[in-house]
Amino acid sequence: MNFLSQYIYYIGAFGLFFIGLYIMLTKKNLIKVIIGLDILDTGVFLFLIAIGYTSGGTAPIFSKSVTETGKMVDPVPQALVLTGIVIGVSVLALALALAIRLYGHYGTLNLRKIKEQRW
Amino acid sequence: MRRIIAIALLAIIVMGISLAVREIPFGKTDTKVGEYYLNEGREETGAANIVTSVVVNYRGFDTLGEIAVLFTAAIGLGAVFGSRKKRKVAEEVEKSSLIVYTGCRFLFPVILLVGAYIFIYGHLTPGGGFQGGAVVASAFLLMYLTCRGKRVRDKSNKVVESLGGLIFVGMGLVGLVIGKGFLFNFLPKGEFLTLFSAGIIPIIYIAIGFKVGAELAGVLDNLIEESK
Secondary structure (H helix, E strand, O other): OHHHHHHHHHHHHHHHHHHHHHHHHHOOEHHHHHHHHHHHHHHHHHHHHHHOOOOOOEOOEOOOOOOOOOOEOOHHHHHHHHHHHHHHHHHHHHHHHHHHHHHHHHOOOEHHHHHHOOO | OHHHHHHHHHHHHHHHHHHHHOOOOOOOOOOHHHHHHHHHHHHHHOOOEHHHHHHHHHOHHHHHHHHHHHHHHHHHHHHHHHOOOOOOOOOOOOOOOHHHHHHHHHHHHHHHHHHHHHHHOOOOOOOOHHHHHHHHHHHHHHHHHHOOOOOOOHHHHHHHHHHHHHHHHHHHHHHHHHOOOOOOOOOOOOOOOOOOOOOOHHHHHHHHHHHHHHHHHHHHHHHHHHOO
16 A cells, blocks of 8 residues: 555656557547547656656645745646647647648558558 | 566665765755845746746746647647548537536636736746646646537637747847847836736737647646547
8 A cells, every 4th residue: 555655646747648648659540549649648747747746745836825835746747748748749749740741641540551652 | 577677776875875866855945046046036037936037037038938849749649640531520418517608608617817917916926827728728628528519710819829939039139139148037127026017928928828738738628539
């Protein structure tokens, strides 16, 4: 039980990461590969946030009632994840656009079939 | 066969990573830089939200690069779709029902207001330019889904986007002109925990909010127009 409570976030984060990687390696449909890429992204973000956590910590935001820095989580991973999410959205949008173009060109999203065809 | 190879590969990666992660204790962070930002960020930047002060002030240059990536993605989307011949067939769009249309017209400004609130108060409460921009873009998504036939005007979208980027870079260059360095916080810090505080942070975050909102709305416009 102690082990679980200690590592549950890491297990969850890497669970998502490996689910995404497995989808990317095995699926034939391009849309599914892109979904796998997004799940992998989510795993990485969860891992970064989990690294910055301090037990019993609060969000790193001051207010009228919170004026002490004693129990705040690390703000740096959160700022990095904010960057990462935006990059993830950019990659997702561009990948989907390319998928639409591929479908228009080949008439299929099956990667094996696309590989067999000539340009 | 492919599956077995994939699972074997994943097992090897799991082994390696679990050996590495076991050494990282959960619930404890001793990074010096995070501690420094927490202790000094309040006096140095004047923003109540430390994540905002890291994103816009300490790592402002990084955020400029992030904006550039988003901009490149939006431009790339236009390039991928634009090279194709536009089939300009003015299709007769079926009008949405009165209830849906009225609901859209009622909700659209409210969602814009929520987005604006999120990015204007980015230095005091959870939120900021990127989150607020995403909310603003979701208002445009609602418009595309319900008020059929309406679109974002291409030109004004580009103007808002460019203005947002210009304000960000201009604010950074003023710091350089003063002689303190790019993105130096040259405005007075103001009173802590009030709206007019933290110098250039709220101005930059408002610019980012407009830019991200316009960019994501443009991306949505491109994707929806293409899939018709």
